Amino acid sequence: MTDARLRYGRASLALSFLVQGVTFALLVTRIPAIQDRYGISDGLLPAFLAAVPVLAGVASVATEKLVARVRPGVVLRWAQPLVMLALLGVGAGSEVWQVALALGVFGLAVGALDASMNMMGVSLQRAYGRSIMLGFHAAYSLGGIAGASMAWAGAHWDLSLLVSYLPAVAVLLPAALIGSRWYAEGRTGGGPVGAEPVRGASVPFRLLMPLCLVMAFAYIGDSTVSNWSAKYLQDVLGSSEQLATVPYNVYMVTTLLGRAVGDLGVRRFGAVAVVRGGSVLAAVGFAVVAVAPGAWWGMLGFTLLGLGLCVIVPQTFAAAGRMFPGASDVAVARLNVFNYVGFLVGSPLVGALGDAWSYRGAMLVPMVLVLATLVYARSFGAEPARYGGGHERARAADVG
Secondary structure, three states, rough: OOOHHHHHHHHHHHHHHHHHHHHHHHHOOOOHHHHHHHOOOOOOOOOOOHHHHHHHHHHHHHHHHEEEOOOOHHHHHHHHHHHHHHHHHHOOOOOOOHHHHHHHHHHHHHHHHHHHHHHHHHHHHHHHOOOOOHHHHHHHHHHHHHHHHHHHHHOOOOOOOHHHHHHHHHHHHHHHHHHHHHOOOOOOOOOOOOOOOOOOHHHHHHHHHHHHHHHHHHHHHHHHHHHHHHHHHHHHHOOOOOHHHHHHHHHHHHHHHHHHHHHHHEEEEEEEEHHHHHHHHHHHHHHHHHHHOOOHOOOOOOHHHHHHHOOOOHHHHHHHHHHHHOOOOHHOOOOOHHHHHHHHHHHHHHHHHHHHHHHHHHOOOHHHHHHHHHHHHHHOOOOOOHHHHHHHHHHHHOOO
């Protein structure tokens, strides 16, 4: 594969990550408006919200089977427009069944999109021969900041959901389709470029399990910030309503900054050291939040959380690709399911502990889980499974 092809492929995939960041932020930051538009009760809303990651997990597993027949780039090329059209469907409906259908399509398409994007990112990183995964996730964070800003503007000017969503989709959907022309993958199924997938390659769950746990722990931490930071600052630390909206934005900005420089850290110090450092920093952030005497100390804690957590998820995908070079697509698809497991567990867990005990005490639980990543840090430096070695050498000769 030529250097130019790799560069174009890297840029087009980064665009897809950015577009997905915008799209997802436009959905989750307007959940109150969606609830009001369709008259969804507080009791029914959690079922709607839980359905999206459940369906996404199902689609991620299905993508594992699908990429045995078609390349991940083909899956991504069609999943991304479907996600954006589903977002429009959420804004355009008027009946509860219509939003339920749109969210169902959104969830299924997001699962396929997340899995295929990260499969391609792992493949391109292998072709480059150095860490680039954090850069893709930095593009996602940048898109999330842009999407949240668009959502704020829509809410500020009291725009309808459809009017808020339509300009972003009108611009980004054609851009994503055009960019998909340059999708590139380092290898198919872990073999050299253009080769057939490795026959009989498997992903033993006992080897993948440490990375699955790390993925779940990271998303429990992430969902804690996204779902509870505003409430925590306002109800526990006594901030104003306006100030309570700041921690998540700060978290997203620090996530972007950390990911923008994270690849340099991996190249210099190695993935194991970066993941260990990120885990400790995130745990310190949760501890600061738990004992914060006031709102500004709480914001400092959430800032540390963003800087710490941001490196873990991209490096977990990358580690799966290194561990199973002969079956990286399968490993990434299975690992991606635990993204949604963490998302499903995190918010209800913190809410239940906060109601039963205290929200300060509840913050210690994700702190402990993030620290547990240290136990599994060695998995981020694992050697490739034996069946991948010959293909690694073939790939090196192909790229070199």
